[in-house]
Amino acid sequence: MRLAVENLDVSLSGRPVLHGVGLTVEPGEVVGLLGPNGAGKSTLMRALAGQIAASGTMRLGADDLAALPSAARARLLAYLPQSRIIGWRLMVGDLVGLGRLPWRGFGARLRPHDAEIVARALDLMDVAHLAHRPATELSGGEQARVLAARAVAQDTPVLIADEPASGLDPAHQITMMRALARLAGEGRAILVSLHDLTLAARWCDRVVMLKDGRLAAEGAPEAVMTAENLAAIYGVAAHITRDEGGLILAPIGLTDGGAP
Amino acid sequence: MKPLALNLALALLALALFLASLAVGPAELGVSESVRGLFAGGGEAAAIIMREIRLPRALLGLSIGFTLGMAGAVLQGFLRNPLAEPGIIGVSAMAAFGAVAVFYSGLAGSALYALPAGALTGALAAVLLLMALAARNGSTLTLILAGVALSSLAGALTALVLNLSPNPFASYEIIFWLLGSLKDRSIAHVWLALPLMAAGWLLIALSARAIDALSLGEEAAASLGIHMARTRFLIVAGVALGVGAATAVAGTIGFVGLVVPHLIRPLTTRMPSRLLLPAGLGGAALLLAADVAVRLVLPAGELNVGVLTALIGAPFFLWLVVRARREVF
Numbered sequence A: 001m002r003l004a005v006e007n008l009d010v011s012l013s014g015r016p017v018l019h020g021v022g023l024t025v026e027p028g029e030v031v032g033l034l035g036p037n038g039a040g041k042s043t044l045m046r047a048l049a050g051q052i053a054a055s056g057t058m059r060l061g062a063d064d065l066a067a068l069p070s071a072a073r074a075r076l077l078a079y080l081p082q083s084r085i086i087g088w089r090l091m092v093g094d095l096v097g098l099g100r101l102p103w104r105g106f107g108a109r110l111r112p113h114d115a116e117i118v119a120r121a122l123d124l125m126d127v128a129h130l131a132h133r134p135a136t137e138l139s140g141g142e143q144a145r146v147l148a149a150r151a152v153a154q155d156t157p158v159l160i161a162d163e164p165a166s167g168l169d170p171a172h173q174i175t176m177m178r179a180l181a182r183l184a185g186e187g188r189a190i191l192v193s194l195h196d197l198t199l200a201a202r203w204c205d206r207v208v209m210l211k212d213g214r215l216a217a218e219g220a221p222e223a224v225m226t227a228e229n230l231a232a233i234y235g236v237a238a239h240i241t242r243d244e245g246g247l248i249l250a251p252i253g254l255t256d257g258g259a260p
Numbered sequence B: 001m002k003p004l005a006l007n008l009a010l011a012l013l014a015l016a017l018f019l020a021s022l023a024v025g026p027a028e029l030g031v032s033e034s035v036r037g038l039f040a041g042g043g044e045a046a047a048i049i050m051r052e053i054r055l056p057r058a059l060l061g062l063s064i065g066f067t068l069g070m071a072g073a074v075l076q077g078f079l080r081n082p083l084a085e086p087g088i089i090g091v092s093a094m095a096a097f098g099a100v101a102v103f104y105s106g107l108a109g110s111a112l113y114a115l116p117a118g119a120l121t122g123a124l125a126a127v128l129l130l131m132a133l134a135a136r137n138g139s140t141l142t143l144i145l146a147g148v149a150l151s152s153l154a155g156a157l158t159a160l161v162l163n164l165s166p167n168p169f170a171s172y173e174i175i176f177w178l179l180g181s182l183k184d185r186s187i188a189h190v191w192l193a194l195p196l197m198a199a200g201w202l203l204i205a206l207s208a209r210a211i212d213a214l215s216l217g218e219e220a221a222a223s224l225g226i227h228m229a230r231t232r233f234l235i236v237a238g239v240a241l242g243v244g245a246a247t248a249v250a251g252t253i254g255f256v257g258l259v260v261p262h263l264i265r266p267l268t269t270r271m272p273s274r275l276l277l278p279a280g281l282g283g284a285a286l287l288l289a290a291d292v293a294v295r296l297v298l299p300a301g302e303l304n305v306g307v308l309t310a311l312i313g314a315p316f317f318l319w320l321v322v323r324a325r326r327e328v329f
Helices: A041-048 A070-076 A092-103 A112-124 A140-153 A170-185 A197-203 A227-234 B003-023 B031-039 B045-079 B091-105 B114-136 B140-164 B168-178 B187-206 B208-216 B218-223 B228-250 B256-267 B272-297 B305-323
Strands: A003-012 A015-025 A030-034 A055-060 A077-080 A158-162 A189-193 A206-211 A214-219 A236-243 A246-254
Touching (some): A030 A170, A041 A189, A070 A092, A077 A140, A077 B218, A092 A112, A092 B208, A158 A170, A170 A189, A170 A197, A197 A246, A227 A246, B003 B031, B003 B045, B045 B187, B045 B256, B114 B140, B114 B228, B140 B168, B208 B228, B208 B272, B256 B272, B256 B305
Parallel strands (some): A015 A214, A030 A206, A077 A158
Antiparallel strands (some): A003 A015
């Protein structure tokens, strides 16, 4: 299912945060959302997830995203918020099972089909061995993967993940990106915000770069993650090389007259 | 413990204490006499004692305890805060103020329904105010803060009424009622409160999915298809109906709604919806036990059950916090 956004404007407490942003995510594609802090990445994702009011068009397939009832939306679009909240000492398996809520009848238990999807989500995020541990007693990175598994268990055609890789060790950053790539391989549309440039360049099919609430660059990583764009958008000088797997980008300093 | 086994065990406990509540009282009735009094017709003393004194008291203990336990469980789940209890949204305090206002106006003696009607009006006013606030600014924090403000305001108004009270006897009556008791209630009180409490249970049960999803925070819950405004309505209205009706007939009974979910939670999967029924049953058992205890400890005295629950509940809660300071919930 194709996610298409056109001319999106969002204001928070009267202050305009997004100005006429447009982007598309095709089925089977991982699109990276990049930009400095405060560029509007989370705001864009929250608008797509229906958490805040926005003007402009947001379409999911043939449907108008803003007009969908919340229950129907939850079966089409999963959203992994940046804030990682676990309210009670829930077992990891039960917590990930919450991702099945939109598919369950009132008070019904998990059916075998649901349990299968939950088991797959646990596997995909490499947390199956933690299924019977209380989620509150895990490390921050483990909790991040458990919460991501919850969004995966929602089993939706579209997944929006806000910085799912932050706070993860290098191996699990790659696990996370590989999991997203696999989900895309099943025909899902994935939108993911990232701060790690190399991770974005190597795992995303396309990247969308925001600056000050406006679309700054959009296209294949090789085409848009250039020294000029990184200087203009982040205000950093980056060392850029490549190997057979794609670009390797390391920010090494601030550009003269750069933003920070 | 398996959920079914837990619910069954708690239901049996509540039933046993319900029967104990029927069996205890100043009149020395034997078991067979009590049973005959309960079911046989006629106007003999045993029948009057059982049907008009002990049965209403036991029924109110059961249903009010259930309401308080369930209301505490749903509020803790909803607010993701283990310190939440029915008193926190200001409904109990407003209901108490409503009742006190009726006392002060002198209408309390005019009809059986005057006092409960005053309390319900207070509870209703609290709900409407909270709803209006929640509708304007849809955040849960606003709801908590409004509840705290409302509780303080109701407390201040109650103090004002006591202050202006024309004679010491009226003040004494008001204070005594505020302490909370199940003593000397009639079956009419049961019929007045029970339907409202049952409606409250239903509304709370309808929010079960939502409080599970809210374990992950409001944003994640909304993304799981939970309609936050609807959930807020269900829970605030459910708690207000239940606790408002309970306060209307029994005065304020504290700590049951706070302590019971804590006692029961470790026996469950900690999924908030799975706590609702056990917490209700546990609340019923606790209030019935406390109400039996006040009759056994001071048979001739006037120890109020609300005093006992606070007296036991507060130190017990402190002990819970100290024992599990790392992980209270």
